[in-house]
Amino acid sequence: MHRHFGRLLSSGDGADVTFEVGGETFAAHRCVLAARSSVFMAELFGPMKENTDASVRITDMEAKVFKAMLHFIYTDSLPPMDDEQELVVMAQHLLVAADTYNLERLKLLCVEKLCNHMDASTAATTLALAEQHSCCGLKDLCFKFLASPGNMLKAVVANDGFEHVRSSCPSVLKELVAKLAP
């Protein structure tokens, strides 16, 4: 079934909606999006539907993230990614997308990736995302990672992501300090 819908996506046969995202255009099928996401269902078929025309502009997502989200919607899996750094950054973006479009299983897949690929360069950003998107398990894991002696808290603090945590979710910093207290 995943293979069949994957082929439908790549062929574009019978597509009845296009998305313009970051200068790129993606053809898709309204009913597939609606079947998979209650947000797309409301946007495309609900009484408050925003678009009766065939083109929808998405401004709050990068094209490659939208493309990966479409891949998940049609195949129930993440697209293959070789590079670990790329994988973590994509999982961070897709976690936000999954929350926006209410794609519960995609959110779980992203959390799993972020749990399994945590390092000093990404932990702070992941912590901020975990806080903003109510991923308790992931947040706990970030705390544990940051509090463990080997994980160069100094390197994490020096990172841009940490500044992001400080400005976007200051309350979580307080929690972190409490965890770090002996």
Added chain:
Amino acid sequence: MHRHFGRLLSSGDGADVTFEVGGETFAAHRCVLAARSSVFMAELFGPMKENTDASVRITDMEAKVFKAMLHFIYTDSLPPMDDEQELVVMAQHLLVAADTYNLERLKLLCVEKLCNHMDASTAATTLALAEQHSCCGLKDLCFKFLASPGNMLKAVVANDGFEHVRSSCPSVLKELVAKLAP
């Protein structure tokens, strides 16, 4: 994913085609049918497409068989059936439907059901279907069943299904006789 598409089928949200089958009407989604069946792909989106309108009449299938086929197309599984006799008859009909619409996995599921639920009242009809739809494994199993001493070949021969085999695929009778020869 199966659950999502099952819900799409039962809600009918965004349906863009209806089928009239044996006096009943079924709403469906062109792109889902096309993704799952190359025959629907050609009929609904191909250059030779027969129907640009929203209604398609199916005359060579019973309504309950079409309904079960739709269930498979959307959920990748057979609908639940409690009664064993009903299950076998449905699997026989769905085997024909699967071959007509090129639903390879549905054909495998039907063959599996027919292999596991063979009895004197259905074996002859199943043998005819196995011959007509190129299911070698199922055909061999029918021969084994019919040739085994405990399986009341007389009861099978007395059955309507056997008459059907005789008239519709006489060559298979010759094969059966050869198998029965000591």
